[in-house]
Amino acid sequence: MTNARKTALHTVVNREIIHPQLAGAKVSDYYASNVFNDAAMREYLSDEAYKAVKTAMKTGTKISREIADAVAAGMKNWAISKGAISYTHWFQPLTGLTAEKHDMFFTPKGDGAIEVFSGDALVQQEPDASSFPSGGIRATFEARGYTAWDPGSPAFIMEIGDGKTLCIPTIFISYTGESLDYKAPLLKSSHLLEEAALPVVHLFDKDATRVTATLGWEQEYFLVDEALYNLRPDLMFAGRTLVGAAPQKGQQFEDHYFGSIPERVYAFMLDLETECHKLGIPIRTRHNEVAPAQFECAPMFEEVNVAVDHNQLLMDLMDRVARRHKLRVLLHEKPFAGINGSGKHNNWSLSTDTGKNLLSPGKTPKNNLLFLTFFVNVIKAVSEYADLLRASIASANNDHRLGANEAPPAIISVFIGSFMKDVLDEIEKRVAKGKYDELTNATLKLDIHKKIPDVLLDNTDRNRTSPFAFTGNKFEFRAVGSSANCALPMTIMNAIVARQLMHFKAEVDKLMKDGESKDGAIMRVIRQYITESKNILFEGDGYSEAWEKEAKKRGLSNVKTTPYALDFYTTRKAKEVLVDTGIFSQRELEARVEVYHHHYILKIDTEARIIADLALNQVIPAAIEYMNKLIANVRGLKEAGISAATVKAQKDLLAQINGHINAIKDNVDKMNAVREKAPHDSSASTSKYYCDKVKPYFNEIRTHVDALETLIDDNLWPLPKYREMLFIR
Numbered sequence: 001m002t003n004a005r006k007t008a009l010h011t012v013v014n015r016e017i018i019h020p021q022l023a024g025a026k027v028s029d030y031y032a033s034n035v036f037n038d039a040a041m042r043e044y045l046s047d048e049a050y051k052a053v054k055t056a057m058k059t060g061t062k063i064s065r066e067i068a069d070a071v072a073a074g075m076k077n078w079a080i081s082k083g084a085i086s087y088t089h090w091f092q093p094l095t096g097l098t099a100e101k102h103d104m105f106f107t108p109k110g111d112g113a114i115e116v117f118s119g120d121a122l123v124q125q126e127p128d129a130s131s132f133p134s135g136g137i138r139a140t141f142e143a144r145g146y147t148a149w150d151p152g153s154p155a156f157i158m159e160i161g162d163g164k165t166l167c168i169p170t171i172f173i174s175y176t177g178e179s180l181d182y183k184a185p186l187l188k189s190s191h192l193l194e195e196a197a198l199p200v201v202h203l204f205d206k207d208a209t210r211v212t213a214t215l216g217w218e219q220e221y222f223l224v225d226e227a228l229y230n231l232r233p234d235l236m237f238a239g240r241t242l243v244g245a246a247p248q249k250g251q252q253f254e255d256h257y258f259g260s261i262p263e264r265v266y267a268f269m270l271d272l273e274t275e276c277h278k279l280g281i282p283i284r285t286r287h288n289e290v291a292p293a294q295f296e297c298a299p300m301f302e303e304v305n306v307a308v309d310h311n312q313l314l315m316d317l318m319d320r321v322a323r324r325h326k327l328r329v330l331l332h333e334k335p336f337a338g339i340n341g342s343g344k345h346n347n348w349s350l351s352t353d354t355g356k357n358l359l360s361p362g363k364t365p366k367n368n369l370l371f372l373t374f375f376v377n378v379i380k381a382v383s384e385y386a387d388l389l390r391a392s393i394a395s396a397n398n399d400h401r402l403g404a405n406e407a408p409p410a411i412i413s414v415f416i417g418s419f420m421k422d423v424l425d426e427i428e429k430r431v432a433k434g435k436y437d438e439l440t441n442a443t444l445k446l447d448i449h450k451k452i453p454d455v456l457l458d459n460t461d462r463n464r465t466s467p468f469a470f471t472g473n474k475f476e477f478r479a480v481g482s483s484a485n486c487a488l489p490m491t492i493m494n495a496i497v498a499r500q501l502m503h504f505k506a507e508v509d510k511l512m513k514d515g516e517s518k519d520g521a522i523m524r525v526i527r528q529y530i531t532e533s534k535n536i537l538f539e540g541d542g543y544s545e546a547w548e549k550e551a552k553k554r555g556l557s558n559v560k561t562t563p564y565a566l567d568f569y570t571t572r573k574a575k576e577v578l579v580d581t582g583i584f585s586q587r588e589l590e591a592r593v594e595v596y597h598h599h600y601i602l603k604i605d606t607e608a609r610i611i612a613d614l615a616l617n618q619v620i621p622a623a624i625e626y627m628n629k630l631i632a633n634v635r636g637l638k639e640a641g642i643s644a645a646t647v648k649a650q651k652d653l654l655a656q657i658n659g660h661i662n663a664i665k666d667n668v669d670k671m672n673a674v675r676e677k678a679p680h681d682s683s684a685s686t687s688k689y690y691c692d693k694v695k696p697y698f699n700e701i702r703t704h705v706d707a708l709e710t711l712i713d714d715n716l717w718p719l720p721k722y723r724e725m726l727f728i729r
């Protein structure tokens with residue numbers, strides 16, 4: 001029998017590069033050609049319908065039945081002109097994936113058929129909600145769920161081979177109106193943020209009528225050959241390797257980062273980019289990442305709702321395009337032990353319809369006060385609600401990154417760079433208590449408007465160890481996991497900043513009422529915030545043990561695992577920011593936390609089953625086969641008259657291998673026993689049970705499996721090895 005792994009390796013070595021078909025000579029020829037964008041709407045909608053959609057996009061106003069019919073007709077005609085024969089509401093349930101349920105446009109009529117698409121079908125659909133996670137909402141209420149059109153994100157056509165489907169971005173809610181997805185809370189948080197930010201912007205700029213959060217994500221991922229992937233049940237079902245010895249050549253040489261892109265991967269990237277560009281996803285950068293076989297792509301930033309949809313769409317496309325190239329994309333946060341994991345930096349800022357980036361230092365003192373106001377309020381928000389940000393990125397996958405001596409630590413801190421640190425220190429010093437009149441002067445004397453713009457952009461040191469960093473004109477939340485839906489961390493980000501800005505405005509108003517000048521009041525509150533949020537600022541090495549100690553002294557949380565981080569959602573502060581503001585009802589929030597615990601439990605339980613299966617059905621049999629070879633060899637040597645003393649190597653190997661086999665079997669048995677005793681619910685205590693009682697066996701078992709991998713005949717080892725998955729292209 002030939003070893004399946006060896007056959008797969010042979011396949012990999014002989015792979016031909018599949019060069020993609022480009023959609024045109026230059027990107028602008030086909031960019032957004034599959035999007036029902038402004039140009040398409042102008043062409044396919046009446047003036048009245050066009051205006052109504054535009055207003056709805058801006059203000060969230062309701063669209064009348066007649067207008068919805070008109071929009072649906074226009075959208076259908078556009079989609080059919082592109083070759084679409086079906087449509088679907090496209091939504092983001094709490095599974096973390098996107099979901100769709102396709103319907104055909106045609107309806108039989110007379111002998112034949114006609115294509116129809118009504119306003120009703122555009123605005124609302126009723127997929128069966130009962131198979132999506134709801135955290136008990138569906139148990140107590142109706143199983144029915146609704147998807148409702150989100151005019152803020154443009155409809156698009158998904159092409160799969162020759163099949164084309166019109167996809168309508170929607171939110172997903174229960175029969176009783178509770179949100180069952182990631183998008184509805186995000187939209188609410190954006191609305192809240194706008195309401196909170198506008199009055200603050202108006203202190204400086206009376207013309208602004210809109211404030212939107214912007215998001216530019218950076219997506220990291222690994223690629224593995226399909227033939228090898230298919231021999232790894234752990235990659236297939238858990239998304240990460242649960243066993244595997246470290247390769248002789250890891251990332252310690254650091255020669256992969258920004259290195260030349262392998263041709264096969266380049267072909268995949270081109271193909272992916274073409275698909276993205278047709279869908280109006282503004283992907284612009286691509287490069288190798290730190291780990292071998294790890295890569296990154298990033299778009300131009302967009303309004304947060306659209307950016308979130310585009311990232312979800314991208315992850316879906318990546319998977320599909322990779323398969324065309326006989327590759328598999330790994331979006332897991334930590335597919336391989338011992339080398340870097342993958343994140344998804346969320347670059348976040350705020351911009352106005354008057355064209356201002358509120359986190360971009362201006363060229364005048366007045367603009368700088370605006371900048372400082374938002375800059376300091378974000379820091380204060382993170383300082384107040386760091387625990388919520390931590391909770392927003394909690395997942396079983398991300399636990400392998402956060403606090404595991406790489407990527408950002410589990411401690412949330414803010415990096416602002418030495419220049420801005422000095423500016424804040426200066427403000428704190430100069431804006432002394434009580435001397436109201438001098439406040440404005442004090443800012444002017446700082447002269448920061450002369451220095452900030454130039455110095456900052458090239459001076460915000462790239463401290464890669466910080467989970468949350470100011471990078472010149474935006475904040476970068478780096479602790480987000482690569483497989484996460486950005487909507488959740490962005491919802492929390494929007495919410496905490498909104499809450500903070502409301503406090504700020506109230507405090508400034510109060511000082512002004514007491515006779516303080518506007519600038520004076522702003523500076524005084526800013527100064528107070530600087531003092532109050534100093535604890536969250538950290539410029540040093542976030543991976544160091546010294547920082548863990550220091551953070552503890554400062555009272556910053558350092559929660560390394562998901563079940564415990566989720567507890568932050570049940571605190572008074574969480575309620576204040578998430579429930580009192582109307583983003584979630586108490587019930588929705590509780591339901592969500594239950595869903596997240598459930599995910600965690602499922603994940604650990606699945607991994608436990610896979611690791612047991614790998615150990616008992618693949619690893620131990622291979623080890624025994626090798627032992628039998630050794631035994632036969634020892635026996636043969638004896639028959640040949642070779643003295644027992646000279647078969648020491650074989651005997652040592654036998655003893656070593658046998659020791660590992662026993663340890664594996666013993667630990668698998670113990671793990672199974674513990675797992676079988678786990679309660680069958682989705683409570684916090686059950687997820688903690690899995691975390692504390694089941695998960696620790698993974699490393700125990702793995703240590704012995706990995707030791708066996710280094711001892712056993714390479715021809716007998718069944719699982720593709722790290723060096724093969726990471727280095728063969």
Ligand code: ADP
Pocket residue numbers: 214215216217218285298299300301302345347348349350357473474
């Ligand atoms: P890095 O050095 O972290 O890799 P890049 O320059 O590659 O940073 O990526 C920066 C990301 O930040 C891009 O996705 C970009 O669109 C985004 N970005 C830039 N300006 C803003 C902004 N005002 N709001 C949100 N995201 C932004």
Ligand code: MG
Pocket residue numbers: 218345476
């Ligand atoms: Mg970045």
